[in-house]
Amino acid sequence: xxxxxxxxxxxxxxxxxxxxxxxxxxxxxxxxxxxxxxxxxxxxxxxxxxxxxxxxxxxxxxxxxxxxxxxxxxxxxxxxxxxxxxxxxxxxxxxxxxxxxxxxxxxxxxxxxxxxxxxxxxxxxxxxxxxxxxxxxxxxxxxxxxxxxxxxxxxxxxxxxxxxxxxxxxxxxxxxxxxxxxxxxxxxxxxxxxxxxxxxxxxxxxxxxxxxxxxxxxxxxxxxxxxxxxxxxxxxxxxxxxxxxxxxxxxxxxxxxxxxxxxxxxxxxxxxxxxxxxxxxxxxxxxxxxxxxxxxxxxxxxxxxxxxxxxxxxxxxxxxxxxxxxxxxxxxxxxxxxxxxxxxxxxxxxxxxxxxxxxxxxxxxxxxxxxxxxxxxxxxxxxxxxxxxxxxxxxxxxxxxxxxxxxxxxxxxxxxxxxxxxxxxxxxxxxxxxxxxxxxxxxxxxxxxxxxxxxxxxxxxxxxxxxxxxxxxxxxx
Amino acid sequence: xxxxxxxxxxxxxxxxxxxxxxxxxxxxxxxxxxxxxxxxxxxxxxxxxxxxxxxxxxxxxxxxxxxxxxxxxxxxxxxxxxxxxxxxxxxxxxxxxxxxxxxxxxxxxxxxxxxxxxxxxxxxxxxxxxxxxxxxxxxxxxxxxxxxxxxxxxxxxxxxxxxxxxxxxxxxxxxxxxxxxxxxxxxxxxxxxxxxxxxxxxxxxxxxxxxxxxxxxxxxxxxxxxxxxxxxxxxxxxxxxxxxxxxxxxxxxxxxxxxxxxxxxxxxxxxxxxxxxxxxxxxxxxxxxxxxxxxxxxxxxxxxxxxxxxxxxxxxxxxxxxxxxxxxxxxxxxxxxxxxxxxxxxxxxxxxxxxxxxxxxxxxxxxxxxxxxxxxxxxxxxxxxxxxxxxxxxxxxxxxxxxxxxxxxxxxxxxxxxxxxxxxxxxxxxxxxxxxxxxxxxxxxxxxxxxxxxxxxxxxxxxxxxxxxxxxxxxxx
Numbered sequence: 005x006x007x008x009x010x011x012x013x014x015x016x017x018x019x020x021x022x023x024x025x026x027x028x029x030x031x032x033x034x035x036x037x038x039x040x041x042x043x044x045x046x047x048x049x050x051x052x053x054x055x056x057x058x059x060x061x062x063x064x065x066x067x068x069x070x071x072x073x074x075x076x077x078x079x080x081x082x083x084x085x086x087x088x089x090x091x092x093x094x095x096x097x098x099x100x101x102x103x104x105x106x107x108x109x110x111x112x113x114x115x116x117x118x119x120x121x122x123x124x125x126x127x128x129x130x131x132x133x134x135x136x137x138x139x140x141x142x143x144x145x146x147x148x149x150x151x152x153x154x155x156x157x158x159x160x161x162x163x164x165x166x167x168x169x170x171x172x173x174x175x176x177x178x179x180x181x182x183x184x185x186x187x188x189x190x191x192x193x194x195x196x197x198x199x200x201x202x203x204x205x206x207x208x209x210x211x212x213x214x215x216x217x218x219x220x221x222x223x224x225x226x227x228x229x230x231x232x233x234x235x236x237x238x239x240x241x242x243x244x245x246x247x248x249x250x251x252x253x254x255x256x257x258x259x260x261x262x263x264x265x266x267x268x269x270x271x272x273x274x275x276x277x278x279x280x281x282x283x284x285x286x287x288x289x290x291x292x293x294x295x296x297x298x299x300x301x302x303x304x305x306x307x308x309x310x311x312x313x314x315x316x317x318x319x320x321x322x323x324x325x326x327x328x329x330x331x332x333x334x335x336x337x338x339x340x341x342x343x344x345x346x347x348x349x350x351x352x353x354x355x356x357x358x359x360x361x362x363x364x365x366x367x368x369x370x371x372x373x374x375x376x377x378x379x380x381x382x383x384x385x386x387x388x389x390x391x392x393x394x395x396x397x398x399x400x401x402x403x404x405x406x407x408x409x410x411x412x413x414x415x416x417x418x419x420x421x422x423x424x425x426x427x428x429x430x431x432x433x434x435x436x437x438x439x440x441x442x443x444x445x446x447x448x449x450x451x452x453x454x455x456x457x458x459x460x461x462x463x464x465x466x467x468x469x470x471x472x473x474x475x476x477x478x479x480x481x
Numbered sequence: 482x483x484x485x486x487x488x489x490x491x492x493x494x495x496x497x498x499x500x501x502x503x504x505x506x507x508x509x510x511x512x513x514x515x516x517x518x519x520x521x522x523x524x525x526x527x528x529x530x531x532x533x534x535x536x537x538x539x540x541x542x543x544x545x546x547x548x549x550x551x552x553x554x555x556x557x558x559x560x561x562x563x564x565x566x567x568x569x570x571x572x573x574x575x576x577x578x579x580x581x582x583x584x585x586x587x588x589x590x591x592x593x594x595x596x597x598x599x600x601x602x603x604x605x606x607x608x609x610x611x612x613x614x615x616x617x618x619x620x621x622x623x624x625x626x627x628x629x630x631x632x633x634x635x636x637x638x639x640x641x642x643x644x645x646x647x648x649x650x651x652x653x654x655x656x657x658x659x660x661x662x663x664x665x666x667x668x669x670x671x672x673x674x675x676x677x678x679x680x681x682x683x684x685x686x687x688x689x690x691x692x693x694x695x696x697x698x699x700x701x702x703x704x705x706x707x708x709x710x711x712x713x714x715x716x717x718x719x720x721x722x723x724x725x726x727x728x729x730x731x732x733x734x735x736x737x738x739x740x741x742x743x744x745x746x747x748x749x750x751x752x753x754x755x756x757x758x759x760x761x762x763x764x765x766x767x768x769x770x771x772x773x774x775x776x777x778x779x780x781x782x783x784x785x786x787x788x789x790x791x792x793x794x795x796x797x798x799x800x801x802x803x804x805x806x807x808x809x810x811x812x813x814x815x816x817x818x819x820x821x822x823x824x825x826x827x828x829x830x831x832x833x834x835x836x837x838x839x840x841x842x843x844x845x846x847x848x849x850x851x852x853x854x855x856x857x858x859x860x861x862x863x864x865x866x867x868x869x870x871x872x873x874x875x876x877x878x879x880x881x882x883x884x885x886x887x888x889x890x891x892x893x894x895x896x897x898x899x900x901x902x903x904x905x906x907x908x909x910x911x912x913x914x915x916x917x918x919x920x921x922x923x924x925x926x927x928x929x930x931x932x933x934x935x936x937x938x939x940x941x942x943x944x945x946x947x948x949x950x951x952x953x954x955x956x957x958x
Binding site for chain 2: 204
C-alpha cells in the first residue's frame, strides 16, 4: 500500500517531498491514512483542519486531529467556520457550502505557508461517486472524467496544485490500512446521513448498480481515467481554436472570426461558446445545454446577421465577419471599423488626408498617370485603395455618413442606381457601423462607399489621363 | 410530431425521400410509428421483418406486420431465423444474437434492393438505456455517445447508412402518436421479460435513477449528444495521428514511428493503440483497459527495446525507431533495413556497387579530392554518405554480416576499440536486424558499420589527397 501511494505521488501527483505540502485532514479514514503514509514517506507536511461547525461535537474532532498531528510532530492549523450560515447567505446546499469554505481555507493557508500543493484524501470510491453524481445532474466530458490526481491551475488557485494521491486507492484498502496500523479515525456522522446527495449515492446507488455488474465501480473508475485523457486532447484543440478564432475580448464581450468559428467541428464550436460564456460569467453554475445548442444552430444558419439570446442576459450577435458573445451590460467595440461623427461633413482635399476615429484615415493622392498604376486601375481588387478619373470629381471631396434616401451607382452594375441602404445590406456591412460609415461625395453624388465599392461614373476609363487614388487605411497598433 | 420527425430526417439523417429506403419493422410501437410517419412524409419505403423464432406465436406478428404493410401499399420482405440456435452456435446472449442476425438480414436486403439506408425505430429512451448499459459494462467515449442518427460506414455496411430518426423522440411521444392515430402495434412479450439486461434497465434502473433526479433521462440523452461531437473531434485527431505515425501495416502487424507515437498526447496514444489492436483482431469484443494502460506505460518508459504482451496473443515490440503492434502469428517485416545473407561475403569494388535485399544497395565512388567535398568530409553528418581516405583502404572492400568477437574503432573515440555487439546496442540498431546488417571491411578491419558509424583509422585527415565516398541507399518505392 505504501509503495502504491509512493508511486502515485511520484508518477501522478508530481510532488517534491522536500517542499512544504499542506494536507487537509478531517480526521476521517482517508485523510488520516494519507497523512500517515505521506509522513512515513518523508514529505514535509503542514496539517490543516477546518471545523465546519455543523455538529455540536465538531470541536472534539478538531482536538482529535490536533492530538494526532502533535504525536507525529507536525505543524497544525485549524479554523472554525459557520458553514450553515454561509450556505444560507449564498443559497447553497450544506454540502456545497462546506466544500467551498473548506477549499478557500486550505488554499488561503497554503498560500500563506508557501506550500507547493493542497493534498486531500479523496479515494477511488469518491471518484466513482463523483462521476455518478455528475451523470445524475447532467454533465459532459469535463464532469465524466471526475477528479484529477493533480490539477493546477484549479478553481481555487493559479499556482498551488490540488492533489489527490488516493484517487487510485479503494475505500476498502484505506480501511485495511487504518486497521492494520491501529489508527483511530473520527467517525463523521454525516457520512451516514442520507440528507447529503453524495451519501445517498454511496450507500444506496452504488450497491444497487453493483447488483447489475459487480465490477461496476472499477469500470466507472477506468472510464473516468480514459476520459481524462480524452478531455485533455479536446482541451488542447479548444485552446488552439480559441487563440486562432478570438479576435477581441473584454470583460463584457468576446468577438470571434465568423468564418473560422463556422469552419470548426461541432464539438469544438460548442466548447468555444461554452468557454466564452463561462469567461463572461465565471459564477455561472451551468452553461445550459439548450443555450449552447441554440447558439450553434444560429451560428451555422445561413443568416449573416442577427441576435440570439442565450442565457442569463448573454446573447450571441452574428454580424458579418464577427460573432460576438456578449453580456447585456457591455457596449460592443466599434474600433475595428472606420467611423465618423453622424452629423458632420468633412473636407478631403486632393491631395490630402483626413483622420477618422480609432487610428483610421482617408487620404487622396493625385498626379498619377495610367502608366504608373498599370492594370490595377481596372481591377479594383483592393477595396481599400481605389483609383478614379481625376476629371470626374470636383475637389475638395466631402466625407459624411449616410442620409435617408441616399442612392449609389456601384461599379459593375452598368451605371444602374440602387439604394445605399440596400447596398450596405448586400455587402454585409456590419449593421452597427452603418450610421457612422464614411462615404466619399463629389457634387452631391456618392463617389466611394469607403472600403466597399467605387461608383461607376468615377472609374478610370480608356481615355483617362489623370488619376486620383483614394486610400482608406489604419495605422497598425 | 410529424414535423419534428421530418426535421430530424432532413437535418440529422440526411435521407433523400425519392430514393428507396429499407425500414426494419418489428411491429412494435416505435417501428410502427416511424413507418407511419415516413410513409406520410412520402419516403419510398421497403418494409422488412425478421422473425426471430424466439416465441411460438412469432409468425402471428409477421402476419400482422405484413397486413399493415399491405394496407399502406408498400413492398414487404420477411425471413425467419433461428436466433436461439445462432446464439448457441456463436456463444452469444439471446439479445446479442438477435441483434446481429437482424442487422445482417436488414443490410443484406438493403444491398439487394439498392436502398440508400436501413432505418430503425430506436427512440430517445433506447438511447438513454444504451448509454447506461455501456456504463454498467465499462466503456469510453465511443460507448457513452450512444447511437447516432446516421452512421455510415457502420459495422454492417460500408456504403449503406444505418439511420435512427426517432432517437430524438421519447417513448411517451411515440405511444401518444400510436394512440391518437389508432395504430395497432404487436405487444412484444420479451419487452416485459427481465431476462434481457436491457429490459431490466428500462423497467428498473431508469425509474430508480429518476428518483434521484426526475430529469435524468433528458440529461443523459444530452450528455450522449454532446459526447458524440467530442468523439468526432477526437476521431479526427486520431485519424490524422494514425496517418502520420503508422509507417507499415499488414494483417499481422502495425508499425508506428516511435518518436511520433511518444510525442502524442496520452489520449491519442491510447486511441491509436486501441485502433491497432482492433485492426489486427476485428472480432475482439473489448480492448481491455489494463492492456492499453500496460502498452502506454511500456511505450513511454525510457527503454528503447523490448516486448510487452498485451492480450489475445497481441504484443507490443519496442525496437528503436519503430513500435510494432503484432499478432503472434505474423513475422515482422525487415525490408525497412539494409540486410544481407548471414553466411556470405560480398565484394564491393572501388568504384562499384553492390545490390542488397529489398532495394537497398551499397556503392563506392573514388577520384574525389578535398576541394570537391569541402567540409562535409569532416562533419560526417549524414551517416548514409561517408568519406574515407583512399589510401587507408585496400580494395575491393568486403561486405559481410557481424561475427562473434568483432571489434570496431568508432570515429570520435580517439581510436579506442569497442565490441561491435556493444556498439550495435548503443546506437539502438534494431535487434532483429543485427545478424544481417552489412558491415564494410578492409584488410579484416571494420571500416564502416553501414548507416551508423565510420571507423577512426579510415577517416579523412588533414593530409588526405584522394577521397572515397561510400553510400548506403535505397531506391524509392
